[in-house]
Amino acid sequence: MTIGAHQLSLHKAGRCLLDVPHLNLPAGQVHALLGPNGAGKSTLLKALSGLERTVAAQVVLHGRSLDQWDILALAAHRALLEQDHRVPFDFHVTDIVRMGRYPHGARPHPREVDLVSNCLQQAGALHLLHRRYDQLSGGEKARVQLARVLAQIEVSPDDHAARWLLLDEPTAALDLAHQHAVMRLLREVAAQGVGVLVVLHDLNLAAAYADQVLVMNDGRIDAQGPCARVLQPELVARIWGVVCERVGLGQGWLAFS
Amino acid sequence: MSALASRWPRPAMPSNKVMGLLGVLTLLGCVLLAISQGAYGLLIANWHQGGAEVFWHIRAPRVLMGVVAGMALGVSGALIQGLFRNPLADPGLIGVSSGAALGAGLMIVVGWPWLGARAGPWALMVAAFAGALLVTALTWRLARREGQVQITRLLLVGIAINAGAGSALGLLSHLADDEQLRSLTFWLLGSLGGSQWPAVSVCALVVALALSLPLWHPAQARALNVLSLGDTSAQMLGVNVQAVQRVCLVCVALSVGAVTALVGMVAFVGLLAPHAVRLLAGPDHRVVIPGSALIGACLVLLADTGARTLVAPAELPLGVLTGFIGAPAFVLMLHRRAALA
Numbered sequence: 001m002t003i004g005a006h007q008l009s010l011h012k013a014g015r016c017l018l019d020v021p022h023l024n025l026p027a028g029q030v031h032a033l034l035g036p037n038g039a040g041k042s043t044l045l046k047a048l049s050g051l052e053r054t055v056a057a058q059v060v061l062h063g064r065s066l067d068q069w070d071i072l073a074l075a076a077h078r079a080l081l082e083q084d085h086r087v088p089f090d091f092h093v094t095d096i097v098r099m100g101r102y103p104h105g106a107r108p109h110p111r112e113v114d115l116v117s118n119c120l121q122q123a124g125a126l127h128l129l130h131r132r133y134d135q136l137s138g139g140e141k142a143r144v145q146l147a148r149v150l151a152q153i154e155v156s157p158d159d160h161a162a163r164w165l166l167l168d169e170p171t172a173a174l175d176l177a178h179q180h181a182v183m184r185l186l187r188e189v190a191a192q193g194v195g196v197l198v199v200l201h202d203l204n205l206a207a208a209y210a211d212q213v214l215v216m217n218d219g220r221i222d223a224q225g226p227c228a229r230v231l232q233p234e235l236v237a238r239i240w241g242v243v244c245e246r247v248g249l250g251q252g253w254l255a256f257s
Numbered sequence: 258m259s260a261l262a263s264r265w266p267r268p269a270m271p272s273n274k275v276m277g278l279l280g281v282l283t284l285l286g287c288v289l290l291a292i293s294q295g296a297y298g299l300l301i302a303n304w305h306q307g308g309a310e311v312f313w314h315i316r317a318p319r320v321l322m323g324v325v326a327g328m329a330l331g332v333s334g335a336l337i338q339g340l341f342r343n344p345l346a347d348p349g350l351i352g353v354s355s356g357a358a359l360g361a362g363l364m365i366v367v368g369w370p371w372l373g374a375r376a377g378p379w380a381l382m383v384a385a386f387a388g389a390l391l392v393t394a395l396t397w398r399l400a401r402r403e404g405q406v407q408i409t410r411l412l413l414v415g416i417a418i419n420a421g422a423g424s425a426l427g428l429l430s431h432l433a434d435d436e437q438l439r440s441l442t443f444w445l446l447g448s449l450g451g452s453q454w455p456a457v458s459v460c461a462l463v464v465a466l467a468l469s470l471p472l473w474h475p476a477q478a479r480a481l482n483v484l485s486l487g488d489t490s491a492q493m494l495g496v497n498v499q500a501v502q503r504v505c506l507v508c509v510a511l512s513v514g515a516v517t518a519l520v521g522m523v524a525f526v527g528l529l530a531p532h533a534v535r536l537l538a539g540p541d542h543r544v545v546i547p548g549s550a551l552i553g554a555c556l557v558l559l560a561d562t563g564a565r566t567l568v569a570p571a572e573l574p575l576g577v578l579t580g581f582i583g584a585p586a587f588v589l590m591l592h593r594r595a596a597l598a
Contacts, residue, residue, distance in 0.1 A: 080493045
C-alpha cells in the first residue's frame with residue numbers, strides 16, 4: 001500500500017536534481033512536500049508518478065517498480081495534478097472530468113453515470129457542471145482538474161489496491177476559503193485509504209492539514225516526520241533563510257517576520 | 258442523469274446522430290450538384306445522347322476524386338489539430354504538402370528519365386507521393402530526441418523544412434523554361450481535372466487504408482481528446498502518446514500525400530473542415546474526425562463545381578476556389594465563435 005523509492009538519483013547537465021537514497025510513504029495519510037524553489041519538489045513528484053522514465057525502475061508502487069506496471073493499470077491507481085490547466089479546444093466541464101475515466105474504459109465503475117457529478121461536488125465545482133471549460137477563471141479550472149483526478153482514481157469497490165494522489169501546488173490559484181476546502185478534501189480522501197502527496201508552499205497550511213512533512217533542499221530530503229516535530233524555527237531559518245517563531249494557536253502556527 | 262446533476266439541466270443541442278444524417282445528406286446533395294453542373298450540363302434527359310459517356314469517363318471519376326480528396330484533407334486537418342493541440346494547425350505543418358510539391362517540381366523541371374520510362378504518365382504522381390513521404394519522414398526524424406517527439410519541436414522542425422522546400426521550389430522555378438514553369442504553376446494551384454479511373458482508384462484505395470484507423474476506431478479519437486489536457490497529463494492517464502503521434506503522422510502523410518500527388522496543392526480544407534465541425538457539434542474528436550470527412554468532401558465538391566462552371570468552358574484552378582470560399586468562411590466562423598463566447 002505504499003509508494004517508495006530506492007537509490008533514486010537524477011542528474012541533468014551536471015546538476016544533481018534528485019538524491020533520495022530511501023523513501024517510503026504509507027497510504028491513507030496526507031504527506032506535504034515542502035522546500036524552497038528549485039529544491040526538487042516537482043522533480044520528486046514527477047519521478048514518483050513515473051513521468052521521469054529514466055528512474056522508473058527505482059520507484060516502487062505496491063511492491064512493483066513503475067517500469068513493470070501496465071500503463072493503464074498504473075493510470076487507474078495514481079493520478080498527478082500539475083499546475084498547467086490550459087486546454088485548447090472548447091470542451092465542457094463534464095468532458096474534462098470524464099477524461100479522467102480514460103484508464104477505466106475496460107472496467108467501468110458500477111456507478112459511472114454519477115461519478116462526474118460526485119467528483120465535481122467533492123471538488124466544490126458542481127455549479128460549473130454545464131459551463132465551457134475555457135470560460136472559467138483560474139481557480140475554477142483548478143477545481144475542475146481536481147475533480148478530474150478524483151474521477152481518475154475512483155476504482156470499482158472490488159479493487160482493493162491503494163490509490164495515490166500526487167498534487168503539485170493545488171492551492172496556488174485558489175482563494176483563502178478554497179485553499180482550506182481543498183486541504184480538507186485531501187484529508188477526507190486520505191481517510192478513505194488514498195495516499196496523498198502534495199507540494200505546498202504555505203508552511204501553516206501544511207502544519208494544519210498534513211500527517212507528515214518532507215522538507216527538501218538541493219535535491220535531498222533534509223527532514224521528514226510529523227509537522228510539530230519537524231517545522232521548527234531553526235529548520236525554517238536554515239532551509240528558507242526566513243526568521244519565524246512558533247505561535248501557540250491550534251496545531252502550532254508559525255508567524256513570520 | 259444523477260439526482261445531483263439534474264439540478265443543473267443541460268442546454269439543448271441536436272444529437273450527433275441527427276447532425277451526422279444532415280451531414281451525409283448535404284454530401285449527397287453536393288455530389289448530385291457536382292455531377293450535374295459543368296461545361297456539359299448533365300441531365301437524365303441527355304443520358305443517351307452522350308451523357309452516359311461524360312458521366313462514366315469524366316464526371317464520375319472527377320467527383321469521386323473530389324470526395325476522396327475532401328475526406329483525406331478534412332480528416333488529416335482534424336488529426337493534425339488534435340496532435341498539435343491547436344485549432345490553427347494544418348496538415349502542411351509536417352511538410353507533406355511542400356514535400357509533394359518538391360517531388361512534382363523536380364519531376365517537371367529536372368526530370369528523371371528512369372522513372373519516366375518505367376512509370377510513364379504516372380511518373381509525376383509517383384514523384385510527388387514519394388516527395389511527400391520522404392519530407393515528412395525527414396521532419397519526423399529530425400524532431401525525435403532521446404527516442405521521443407515533442408510536439409513543439411515537431412512544429413519548429415516542420416517550419417524549417419517547409420522553408421527549405423519552399424526555397425528549393427523557388428530555385429526550380431528559376432531554372433525552369435516557360436513550358437515547365439507553366440506546368441509547375443498549374444500543378445501548384447491544384448485541379449481535379451484529368452481525373453482518370455486508374456489513378457483515382459489507386460488513390461481512393463490508399464486513402465481508404467490510411468483513414469481506416471481514425472475513422473472506424475474510436476480509440477484513436479478518445480486518445481486525442483485526452484491529449485488536449487497536455488502530453489504529461491495524457492501520459493498520466495494511460496495514453497501512449499508516442500503511439501498516437503505515430504498513427505496520426507502516418508495517416509496524414511499517406512492520405513494527404515496521395516491526394517496532393519494527384520490533385521496538387523489544395524489550400525484551406527484541412528484548416529476549415531474541423532473548425533466547422535467544432536462550431537456545429539463540439540470538440541469531441543469522435544465527432545470531429547468523421548464530421549471533417551463529410552464537410553471536407555462537401556467543400557472540395559462545391560469548390561470544384563465552381564471551378565468548372567464560373568468561367569465555363571474554361572476551368573479555374575481548385576486551389577483558387579478553396580481559398581476564395583475558405584477565407585471569408587473562416588473569418589465568418591471566427592466572428593461567430595467570438596459572438597457565442
